[in-house]
Amino acid sequence: MRLEVAIFGLCRRAFDAHRRVGNAASSGRFPRSLPSFLAIALAASLMPFAPLSAQTTVYAVGDGSPNQAQLQINVLASVGGRCGFADLGAPSGTFDQRNFDVTGFTHDFLFSLNCTGPARVGIVSSNGGLKTGGPAPSGYSVVAPYDVSLHLVSNTATVADATCAVATLVAGTGSCSAFLGPASTTQGLRIDAPSTNQSGSYLRVAAAAYNQVVGPTLIAGEYADTLTVTLSASP
Amino acid sequence: MNKILLTALAAAPALAIATPAAAQSVTGVVNITGNVASKCIVATPGNPTGPATFGGTVALGNLAQADGTLATDLATRFNAVGNNTQLQYKIVCTSANTNVSVDADPILASTGLAQAGYANRVDYNAHVAVTLVGGAGAPLANDSTAAAATTANYSDRLAAAGTNIVVTADTFRTPSLTDILVADASYTGKITIVVSPGA
Numbered sequence: 001m002r003l004e005v006a007i008f009g010l011c012r013r014a015f016d017a018h019r020r021v022g023n024a025a026s027s028g029r030f031p032r033s034l035p036s037f038l039a040i041a042l043a044a045s046l047m048p049f050a051p052l053s054a055q056t057t058v059y060a061v062g063d064g065s066p067n068q069a070q071l072q073i074n075v076l077a078s079v080g081g082r083c084g085f086a087d088l089g090a091p092s093g094t095f096d097q098r099n100f101d102v103t104g105f106t107h108d109f110l111f112s113l114n115c116t117g118p119a120r121v122g123i124v125s126s127n128g129g130l131k132t133g134g135p136a137p138s139g140y141s142v143v144a145p146y147d148v149s150l151h152l153v154s155n156t157a158t159v160a161d162a163t164c165a166v167a168t169l170v171a172g173t174g175s176c177s178a179f180l181g182p183a184s185t186t187q188g189l190r191i192d193a194p195s196t197n198q199s200g201s202y203l204r205v206a207a208a209a210y211n212q213v214v215g216p217t218l219i220a221g222e223y224a225d226t227l228t229v230t231l232s233a234s235p
Numbered sequence: 236m237n238k239i240l241l242t243a244l245a246a247a248p249a250l251a252i253a254t255p256a257a258a259q260s261v262t263g264v265v266n267i268t269g270n271v272a273s274k275c276i277v278a279t280p281g282n283p284t285g286p287a288t289f290g291g292t293v294a295l296g297n298l299a300q301a302d303g304t305l306a307t308d309l310a311t312r313f314n315a316v317g318n319n320t321q322l323q324y325k326i327v328c329t330s331a332n333t334n335v336s337v338d339a340d341p342i343l344a345s346t347g348l349a350q351a352g353y354a355n356r357v358d359y360n361a362h363v364a365v366t367l368v369g370g371a372g373a374p375l376a377n378d379s380t381a382a383a384a385t386t387a388n389y390s391d392r393l394a395a396a397g398t399n400i401v402v403t404a405d406t407f408r409t410p411s412l413t414d415i416l417v418a419d420a421s422y423t424g425k426i427t428i429v430v431s432p433g434a
Contacts, residue, residue: 084261091263100269109265130269137368139327139395146267205267212276212327217395220273220329220432229263 083119083233086112086197091229095205100130101144101218104209108202113152113195113231120188120234121150122181123203123227125169132221141216143167144223146207150179153200154193162189166205166225183232190234203229271329273432279325279398289400290428291321298342298357298422303415305357309407313359323398332433333393335400337363337377338384342424347417354414360406361426366399367391378406379424388433402426 058069085091089112097105113119129143136142145167152160164176174180179189195201205227210218283290293313300306314322339361349355358379365372369391377385393399404426409416 085263090261091265094266094268096267097269099272101271105269107267111263130267132271137392137395139368140329140392144269144271203265205265212329213278215278215327215395217276217327217329218271219331219392220271222268222270224266224268227265227267229265231261231263 083113083115083117083231085231086114086199089114089197089199091203100207100223101210101212104207105146106204106206108204110199110202111229112197112199113154113191113201114197115191115195115231115233117194118190118192118234119152119195120179120183120185120190120232121152122179122183122188122230122232123148123150123164123169124171124174124181124230125166126226126228127224128167128170128174130223130225132219132223134219134221136216137219139216140219142219142221144207144210144218146205148227149204149206150189151200151202151204152189152191152195153198154191154195155198156193158191158193160189160191166227169227181228181230183230185232185234188230188232188234203227273328273330275326275328275330275333275393275430275432277324277326279323281321281324289324289326291318293318293321295342299416304413305354305407305409305416309357309359310405313404313407322402324400325398326393326400326430327395328393328430328432330432330434331390331392333365333367333389333391334386334429334431334433335363335365335372335375335389336384336386336427336429337361337375337402338427339377339379339381339404340425340427341379342422344417344419345421345423347419349414349417352411352413352415353417354409354411355417355419356410357416357422357424358406358408358410359404359424362403362405363428364401364403365389366394366397366401368394377426384427384429390433393430400428400430402428 056069058066061067091109091111093109095107095109097103125148127143129145131143134142145165147163148166148169149163150161162178164178168174168176169180171181181188212218277289280289281291284292295309295312298306298309339359342357342359344355347355360376360378363375365374367389372389372391373387375385375387
């Protein structure tokens with residue numbers, strides 16, 4: 001007989017006992033209230049449809065034995081993938097390079113993922129390059145290109161790497177297929193393995209010295225760009 | 236009875252968390268800054284010699300005509316198309332304003348002494364044409380007899396296309412029109428042009 005049938009049988013017997021005893025149940029006899037019955041019924045409704053070898057009868061104390069039965073209730077649950085940057089591990093900060101057109105630059109922004117499953121990282125550039133104010137005179141430029149690289153590490157040997165020109169990371173118009181942001185379950189550089197509080201991931205910005213002779217010549221001024229890094233679980 | 240009741244109640248919250256959590260998205264921001272200093276860069280240098288970063292050499296040949304006086308076609312020789320690669324340059328400056336100066340030095344004999352009626356010096360007037368992004372700038376001129384250079388500040392950038400500094404010369408002369416040029420294996424002069432970023 002199926003377990004749920006047995007439990008309903010148990011409930012029915014208990015309810016009958018309750019009716020027989022009536023208010024005299026205050027003596028502590030089992031069961032003593034309708035809510036108790038409903039709780040048992042709920043428990044029964046949660047039972048998996050598994051066959052049971054034999055029916056078990058449980059008696060109220062004083063009416064026989066046994067006086068209790070152990071019910072095995074299988075609970076199935078899942079925990080959604082937790083994904084974020086580790087505490088104090090989000091990419092942040094400012095990197096400044098004076099006379100970058102002469103020196104070039106390379107800098108790594110370190111960050112730590114804290115994702116219990118696969119994740120994706122996307123990047124968006126606000127200017128599509130280092131940009132200074134004002135219009136570009138003919139033959140000159142106000143935007144300096146550079147490259148953006150992502151290196152993602154996991155708790156395993158799995159890593160993910162990609163590089164895009166910053167000009168391809170402009171939201172809405174960018175063409176970087178590797179990690180143009182914002183990240184979503186389907187967009188961004190994917191790390192296939194969990195990375196929980198794993199250090200070693202970085203965002204690298206780099207440019208060689210600019211050839212001001214070949215041009216277009218960068219005009220004098222202060223240049224800036226902002227990269228927004230987004231992270232999403234990617235089940 | 237109590238055990239059964241408690242078990243049933245425990246099951247309910249267990250099932251309540253069974254729904255997978257929604258995908259989360261978090262954000263970090265990094266800033267990259269830098270600067271480009273004001274400077275000028277030689278893109279087409281000509282054929283510079285010595286410490287110069289751009290320049291060239293114009294060989295005028297024999298400066299004297301048959302009667303010993305100064306040849307009258309030196310300007311034509313100097314400005315000949317064949318000398319374009321020596322006298323036309325492209326320089327770009329990152330600054331919004333551009334300073335240009337020109338200083339012409341006379342063509343002097345290396346050893347010959349000038350006696351009365353003779354000359355060991357040829358003067359001339361040097362010109363520099365400047366092309367800016369907005370068009371031709373006011374040309375500069377400096378005579379080799381002048382002690383100081385001629386300077387100009389242009390409120391514009393040098394044009395980024397083609398040559399933008401072009402040197403010419405004219406009005407070649409000796410101190411006196413009838414002066415006889417002394418013989419010398421080497422007469423040399425120079426025109427010094429300085430291009431710098433403006434304030």
